[in-house]
Amino acid sequence: SYVLTQPPSVSVAPGQTARITCGGNNIGSKSVHWYQQKPGQAPVLVVYDDSDRPSGIPERFSGSNSGNTATLTISRVEAGDEADYYCQVWDSSSDHYVFGTGTKVTVL
Amino acid sequence: QVQLVQSGAEVKKPGASVKVSCKASGYTFTGYYMHWVRQAPGQGLEWMGWINPNSGGTNYAQKFQGRVTMTRDTSISTAYMELSRLRSDDTAVYYCARGADILTAGTNWFDPWGQGTLVTVSS
Numbered sequence: 001s002y003v004l005t006q007p008p009s010v011s012v013a014p015g016q017t018a019r020i021t022c023g024g025n026n027i028g029s030k031s032v033h034w035y036q037q038k039p040g041q042a043p044v045l046v047v048y049d050d051s052d053r054p055s056g057i058p059e060r061f062s063g064s065n066s067g068n069t070a071t072l073t074i075s076r077v078e079a080g081d082e083a084d085y086y087c088q089v090w091d092s093s094s095d096h097y098v099f100g101t102g103t104k105v106t107v108l
Numbered sequence: 109q110v111q112l113v114q115s116g117a118e119v120k121k122p123g124a125s126v127k128v129s130c131k132a133s134g135y136t137f138t139g140y141y142m143h144w145v146r147q148a149p150g151q152g153l154e155w156m157g158w159i160n161p162n163s164g165g166t167n168y169a170q171k172f173q174g175r176v177t178m179t180r181d182t183s184i185s186t187a188y189m190e191l192s193r194l195r196s197d198d199t200a201v202y203y204c205a206r207g208a209d210i211l212t213a214g215t216n217w218f219d220p221w222g223q224g225t226l227v228t229v230s231s
Contacts, residue, residue: 042221044221088217
């Protein structure tokens with residue numbers, strides 16, 4: 001089955017840029033989606049189709065995808081961005097959906 | 109606005125079954141796939157499967173084949189996920205999440221999500 005690997009944690013100072021990677025075999029050929037999950041809350045979609053943002057999501061959230069790595073970038077990080085972030089793809093070979101292992105973003 | 113509201117927390121004994129509901133509002137229930145995702149305490153997200161509310165067709169993750177049943181009642185815009193032969197490692201928060209438009213099926217993300225239902229399996 002398809003595997004998505006994320007770093008367990010990323011730490012960033014307020015105002016700086018956080019980059020969260022999502023590694024998978026030839027992930028660049030798939031559409032990658034990203035979710036933010038704050039403690040005790042349901043996940044929220046923040047980026048879809050590699051780099052598009054749903055309405056209401058700040059422009060500070062952006063994404064890219066190429067080769068074997070997709071990246072979620074959070075610019076000008078704020079304290080409210082502290083959360084767990086998950087990448088997700090659809091695996092066409094199995095018609096199953098796969099989540100990454102998750103990354104905890106800590107704002108210093 | 110599009111909203112998914114799930115049933116309340118459950119406590120079950122090992123070997124029992126649990127049925128979680130997810131009531132949709134703000135959109136045409138039969139027009140979008142409904143997915144179920146679970147999250148064990150302190151762990152990541154795990155996709156369980158989807159149901160096509162229009163046809164009733166389902167697609168389950170291999171891990172849950174034979175133990176999970178997803179159904180729907182279109183008259184009340186509600187989807188259900190039933191998990192049988194519960195074990196302690198089924199203790200988790202279970203989420204429903206809206207998926208792709210059934211007609212276009214061109215999207216494969218989840219938005220929005222229900223608030224989650226905690227299922228605790230304990231003797």
